[in-house]
Amino acid sequence: MNTNLPLVIFDGNCQGQHLSAILTASNLADSYAIGQDLGFLPSHLGVACRCIDEETAHNLVSEAKQKGRWVVQGTQSTPMSDETTLSYTALVDQVIRYPHLQFYAASPDEARQRFGPRATPQRMFDMDLGIIETCQKRSGTTVDFAGFIRENAPKRSLFHTALHPNGEITARMVRSFASQIPNVDEFAISCVERYLERNEGINSSTYHPVRKDVLEALGFEWGAEYELYRQMLDRRSSGDWKGILDNQSVYVEKFGNDTWCWLALTQAHTAIGTIAEAKICLSRLLDLSPGQLHSWLHGLNLFVKYGDNDGISALIHRAQGFFRGQRIYSQMMAYFCLNTGKAAEAEPYARDYHARTPDRADALVPLLKTLTFLSRHEEIRQIVNFEVSVATPARMAEIRANFDGSPELQAYLPAE
Structure with a gap:
């Protein structure tokens, strides 16, 4: 931790987590993000986003203020709100808002699942731009993300998934956010911008290749x-x-x-x-x-x-x-041990990931696979029965999706 840098605590989705990693890796700020990973950890130059809970963030803010450091809350403006108020908001020196960005137009299957059967590519393109315009207005940014996307999306891909922008857009997000921090090194921001514009943004998952009929429906020509x-x-x-x-x-x-x-x-x-x-x-x-x-x-x-x-x-x-020490390491090590035939060694990692990941149904999989290898079938049955008994319909759908491709686990689920 560089105590000479401003402390920036982000809230929001993966876009905020990526911004946090970029600020830390680029030495523009000492930055963290509230919450947990969303199935992956955004990173920059090999530096991961550091996820913390609100209590830890509050303590970091209090300590930084005592030492005279500048403290910023980076908060995401969404269609529903300008910013998020947290326990430490009143303590920070500055609140900087950044807009939620999306591009469902190129992913019609995902759009229909989320918005219904009338979510055609063109309707989604119009909706995406409208939502971005709302969010950027709420955030107060001087960067016209919607205008840039409207002008350039027909010529080239600007997103990897509906919520994962490419490097060009990420560079503009960093410029919009970091330039508002007092006494920030403008040359450093410019260097980060130039680097990001030549790179990929968040690309750990993808909806590419986009179907040709979708591009035709949008009137896009990506060349x-x-x-x-x-x-x-x-x-x-x-x-x-x-x-x-x-x-x-x-x-x-x-x-x-x-x-x-x-x-x-x-x-x-x-x-x-x-x-x-x-x-x-x-x-x-x-x-x-x-x-x-x-x-x-x-x-x-x-x-x-x-x-x-x-x-x-x-x-x-x-x-x-x-x-x-972030929780994905335990997930990874559980699979490493399982895939090398070391189920007993996998168990503590699988249990740690399961205990630290109540928000994601994928936490069940390494634990249940480990118990399968160890022939502890009654324990599997008890865990699955409990999960099913308390699951909402959405959670149940997530469990089934995560068990898909694992018939040995599907056998423990009730019939649909």
């Missing part, structure tokens, strides 16, 4: 480069590893700052058996998306497949340095 990106992702999905490696130089030239390029190359080299190249690609993948579980599991698959125990140890060491 030959996007078609090349579509080709790469389609080849990865179909397991066309030779096709990926035959085009490796082209993909790296065009998408060298893209998580899914390096994930595809890691998988391809692992499958083909070009181990040295697979390790290089894995390292780049972990540079870009270390907060996503699947990045580490693909690394484990590589080292297990080729019997590289030193590689597994180095991977665990790297994960320890990144996660620094």
Whole structure:
């Protein structure tokens, strides 16, 4: 912790968590985010967002104020509110608001699930822009995110998922937020902006490739480069590893700052058996998306497949340095132990993740898989019965979704 920097505590969704990681990694502020990860940890330059609870945040704010540090609450403006009031809000020196951003237009299946059958791509595009305009007005930002998206979305992709913007938009978000902190280094902000504009933003999960009929319905033309990106992702999905490696130089030239390029190359080299190249690609993948579980599991698959125990140890060491005790580390280690046949060693990690993750049904999976390996079927039955007895319909749907693909766990669920 750099006590010469302002302290910034964020609330909000993954966009705020990413901002928090960027400010800390760029030495613009000492920053934390209220709450827990949302299934992954946003990061920047290998530095993870640091998630804390409100009580810890209150203590950090009080301590910082006693030492004369400048304290900022970074709060997200949403369609429903200008800002969130928390126990420490009255103590901070400054409240800086940042807008909620979204782009459901390119993800019609997700849009229909969330907004109903009338959520056509064009209607969603209009709604996305309207919501962003509302949020940016509430936040007081001078950056016109809606205008930028309206002008540029027809020409190129600006989001990776409905709530995960690319580097161009993230750069503007950092400029909007950081420039409001007193005495901030303007040159440092400019350096961060330029770096982010050339990089990917939050890209640990993706709704790409967007279907061609969706782009046509929107009147978008994303050009030959996007078609090349579509080709790469389609080849990865179909397991066309030779096709990926035959085009490796082209993909790296065009998408060298893209998580899914390096994930595809890691998988391809692992499958083909070009181990040295697979390790290089894995390292780049972990540079870009270390907060996503699947990045580490693909690394484990590589080292297990080729019997590289030193590689597994180095991977665990790297994960320890990144996660620094946050709950996803326990999730990762539970799967690492299970996938290397060490169910007894997996149990404490699985229990820790389950205990610390009541908000996500995926916390059940490593624990129940561990108990399955240990043949403790009655304990599994008790846990599932309790979860089902207290589950809301939404929670039940989440449980079923997380058990999908695991018939040994599905067997414990009641019939739909």
